[in-house]
Amino acid sequence: xxxxxxxxxxAPEPKPGRRASQRPTIRDVSxxxxxxRMTVSRVLSDPELVLPTTRDKVLKAVADLGYVPDKTAGSxxxxxxxxxxxxxxxxxNANFAAVAHGLTEALREANYHLLIAYTDYDMAEEERQLLxxxxxxxxxxxxxxxxxxxxxxxxxMAADVPVVEIADLPSQPIEHAIGFSNYxxxxxxxxxxxxxxFTRIGALAASPxxxxxxxxxxxxxxxxxxxxxxxxxxxxxxxxxxxxPVSFHHGATAFRALVEAQPDIEAIFAVSDLSAVGAVMEAQxxxxxxxxxxxxxxxxxxEIGREINPALTTIHVDFRALGLRTGKMLVDMLASDAxxxxxxxxxxxxxVERASIKDR
Amino acid sequence: xxxxxxxxxxAPEPKPGRRASQRPTIRDVSxxxxxxRMTVSRVLSDPELVLPTTRDKVLKAVADLGYVPDKTAGSxxxxxxxxxxxxxxxxxNANFAAVAHGLTEALREANYHLLIAYTDYDMAEEERQLLxxxxxxxxxxxxxxxxxxxxxxxxxMAADVPVVEIADLPSQPIEHAIGFSNYxxxxxxxxxxxxxxFTRIGALAASPxxxxxxxxxxxxxxxxxxxxxxxxxxxxxxxxxxxxPVSFHHGATAFRALVEAQPDIEAIFAVSDLSAVGAVMEAQxxxxxxxxxxxxxxxxxxEIGREINPALTTIHVDFRALGLRTGKMLVDMLASDAxxxxxxxxxxxxxVERASIKDR
DNA sequence: GTGACAAATGATATCGGTCCCATCAAAGGA
DNA sequence: TCCTTTGATGGGACCGATATCATTTGTCAC
Numbered sequence: 001x002x003x004x005x006x007x008x009x010x011a012p013e014p015k016p017g018r019r020a021s022q023r024p025t026i027r028d029v030s031x032x033x034x035x036x037r038m039t040v041s042r043v044l045s046d047p048e049l050v051l052p053t054t055r056d057k058v059l060k061a062v063a064d065l066g067y068v069p070d071k072t073a074g075s076x077x078x079x080x081x082x083x084x085x086x087x088x089x090x091x092x093n094a095n096f097a098a099v100a101h102g103l104t105e106a107l108r109e110a111n112y113h114l115l116i117a118y119t120d121y122d123m124a125e126e127e128r129q130l131l132x133x134x135x136x137x138x139x140x141x142x143x144x145x146x147x148x149x150x151x152x153x154x155x156x157m158a159a160d161v162p163v164v165e166i167a168d169l170p171s172q173p174i175e176h177a178i179g180f181s182n183y184x185x186x187x188x189x190x191x192x193x194x195x196x197x198f199t200r201i202g203a204l205a206a207s208p209x210x211x212x213x214x215x216x217x218x219x220x221x222x223x224x225x226x227x228x229x230x231x232x233x234x235x236x237x238x239x240x241x242x243x244x245p246v247s248f249h250h251g252a253t254a255f256r257a258l259v260e261a262q263p264d265i266e267a268i269f270a271v272s273d274l275s276a277v278g279a280v281m282e283a284q285x286x287x288x289x290x291x292x293x294x295x296x297x298x299x300x301x302x303e304i305g306r307e308i309n310p311a312l313t314t315i316h317v318d319f320r321a322l323g324l325r326t327g328k329m330l331v332d333m334l335a336s337d338a339x340x341x342x343x344x345x346x347x348x349x350x351x352v353e354r355a356s357i358k359d360r
Numbered sequence: 361x362x363x364x365x366x367x368x369x370x371a372p373e374p375k376p377g378r379r380a381s382q383r384p385t386i387r388d389v390s391x392x393x394x395x396x397r398m399t400v401s402r403v404l405s406d407p408e409l410v411l412p413t414t415r416d417k418v419l420k421a422v423a424d425l426g427y428v429p430d431k432t433a434g435s436x437x438x439x440x441x442x443x444x445x446x447x448x449x450x451x452x453n454a455n456f457a458a459v460a461h462g463l464t465e466a467l468r469e470a471n472y473h474l475l476i477a478y479t480d481y482d483m484a485e486e487e488r489q490l491l492x493x494x495x496x497x498x499x500x501x502x503x504x505x506x507x508x509x510x511x512x513x514x515x516x517m518a519a520d521v522p523v524v525e526i527a528d529l530p531s532q533p534i535e536h537a538i539g540f541s542n543y544x545x546x547x548x549x550x551x552x553x554x555x556x557x558f559t560r561i562g563a564l565a566a567s568p569x570x571x572x573x574x575x576x577x578x579x580x581x582x583x584x585x586x587x588x589x590x591x592x593x594x595x596x597x598x599x600x601x602x603x604x605p606v607s608f609h610h611g612a613t614a615f616r617a618l619v620e621a622q623p624d625i626e627a628i629f630a631v632s633d634l635s636a637v638g639a640v641m642e643a644q645x646x647x648x649x650x651x652x653x654x655x656x657x658x659x660x661x662x663e664i665g666r667e668i669n670p671a672l673t674t675i676h677v678d679f680r681a682l683g684l685r686t687g688k689m690l691v692d693m694l695a696s697d698a699x700x701x702x703x704x705x706x707x708x709x710x711x712v713e714r715a716s717i718k719d720r
Numbered sequence: 721g722t723g724a725c726a727a728a729t730g731a732t733a734t735c736g737g738t739c740c741c742a743t744c745a746a747a748g749g750a
Numbered sequence: 751t752c753c754t755t756t757g758a759t760g761g762g763a764c765c766g767a768t769a770t771c772a773t774t775t776g777t778c779a780c
Binding site: 385386387397401405430431433435436437438 | 736737738
């Protein structure tokens with residue numbers, strides 16, 4: 001192939017270093033506005049530093065080019081990614097979604113972005129996801145659930161960013177923790193039912209030996225059983241049925257199984273409102289009257305519990321507030337470069353009494 | 361202050377260019393393993409290219425140092441961030457959460473990470489969030505909802521990455537679209553009720569003039585009313601009540617208001633199963649028999665609808681599959697550098713007949 | 721008028737990877 | 751034997767921002 005004829009006006013062809021993107025960079029803006037790149041950067045990150053006239057020139061160039069700054073590059077240079085990592089078991093649970101919402105809200109004003117990963121209750125997946133998250137260099141890490149593999153814990157300690165475990169107070173916090181004790185949830189539920197005078201008390205949970213395990217639910221059951229034992233009551237009506245995660249349907253089938261196995265049951269605690277609501281629905285179908293024949297309580301205070309008939313007694317934890325509080329704490333923490341001492345905050349529980357329980 | 365005494369063995373102090381991070385970089389790994397940075401990079405991204413002996417040396421160094429590659433830097437260099445952006449109205453809706461799950465699952469194997477933003481049904485927020493997302497240079501953008509501001513649309517067109525609108529087929533797709541028509545949902549619901557012989561037909565929706573607007577729900581209502589009009593039936597029992605987003609409680613209050621205003625109502629379509637379930641619960645409290653006195657149907661096929669008594673007739677859309685499908689499409693699209701022609705896929709609807717409707 | 725100081729702006733190195741091409745050794749063919 | 755090809759590895763530029771420090775300009779006091 002012969003060399004093409006010399007061009008009339010040698011265009012200052014952009015060096016073909018790498019495949020060029022069409023997208024304008026800060027350099028394009030600076031050229032168009034007739035200022036340095038640094039000035040453009042300042043206009044976008046701290047406008048006060050720049051004279052209004054200069055600022056306007058720059059903003060016009062930004063608008064004309066449709067420039068959107070590249071935070072990837074910015075993050076690398078400033079060593080601040082603006083990411084907060086959040087690891088959840090699942091998003092399809094209203095309470096965990098509420099955590100995410102609360103967090104986002106708190107982080108929005110400080111211009112942090114949540115980087116969400118979820119594990120589907122699978123601990124091996126947790127480890128993989130954690131690596132993915134860490135590779136994005138989040139400025140803090142928020143975890144749900146106190147169970148981590150060795151490796152995961154080690155990676156977290158080495159990450160050198162604030163770590164907050166939420167929604168579940170671990171016995172050995174990695175660093176900060178905000179939440180409540182699922183064990184106490186169980187004990188509180190049992191205590192509540194005992195105080196109401198019940199003696200044939202059961203519970204509905206998922207079986208812990210399936211493919212996935214609901215550690216949080218299992219903790220609740222442990223507390224529940226302990227409290228029953230302290231009262232010298234049998235725990236044989238604590239039914240672990242089907243596999244996690246629990247659902248309305250889980251509650252329905254588990255309830256039927258429990259009632260058939262223990263016809264004299266008086267009161268039932270379900271690990272989750274989801275199960276509890278399912279149980280109430282199944283009871284309707286079986287013509288078992290709630291609470292006259294059997295009392296039921298749940299955990300989580302899901303909206304549906306308020307609406308069913310009878311309304312569901314439950315244990316309330318404000319997950320959205322939990323997210324908000326965590327977010328605020330992180331924003332403060334990241335704003336001051338001090339490293340506060342590890343803190344553990346128990347936000348406590350609240351029993352919400354509704355019509356699904358009737359004193360014996 | 362006087363100069364400290366000369367050190368005995370001048371440590372090769374690292375140049376203090378910028379505040380040094382403790383975290384090991386690829387350079388540390390390469391030094392420890394005695395290879396070049398490039399070789400380390402290859403071991404981690406395409407191990408086949410490297411001799412097993414070399415590979416093992418590198419992997420050992422990686423493990424010893426606890427090295428976690430920095431994707432921020434990698435993204436900048438390779439111009440591939442591995443992010444897919446997802447914009448949702450909210451995460452606290454089981455169907456939208458299901459979309460996120462489906463997407464994640466499809467993207468996981470190709471090692472893309474979802475970058476989620478949500479708008480709380482607020483269009484100004486959508487625009488802000490979109491800018492945040494674009495600044496992260498996602499390789500594709502997935503949007504829910506066909507309503508965008510001018511500006512948002514323009515930004516999307518200029519973004520130069522695949523854009524997929526899902527869960528709602530827009531009249532003017534920006535590029536690709538996978539979903540269903542909410543207008544058709546409304547018409548289908550009305551048609552279904554008409555075919556069952558009802559003539560006094562109502563609906564429950566949120567009021568469109570609150571602070572937030574549920575455009576999707578409003579589309580359903582539009583289709584519903586159109587179908588009624590075609591059948592020469594009045595639309596005066598289509599109740600827009602309370603503010604979006606709808607909830608169980610919304611359904612309960614709206615149901616009561618509708619029944620009080622239109623005592624002769626025979627059948628009701630609710631914009632969402634949430635409202636429909638709330639309505640059924642309120643009906644129980646009002647001793648209105650469903651379906652004997654009033655038939656009810658919803659939209660969305662939420663799990664709870666299957667469990668209540670009577671089980672809820674609804675219109676089903678498989679949101680998880682929608683997410684999965686979108687994810688697969690994107691993975692294919694991004695793997696081949698071809699730019700496929702814009703496509704619009706209607707995944708259709710399915711009426712799920714349950715006990716909450718009884719022919720007249 | 722001049723020096724001191726503050727405000728506005730610019731020049732350049734750098735963040736931590738990957739791309740592109742060069743280099744070198746080993747293998748195979750003429 | 752020498753050349754070509756292939757496979758493994760390395761060198762250096764570069765991605766697009768910001769940190770840091772230098773420079774320029776303007777203001778004010780003396």
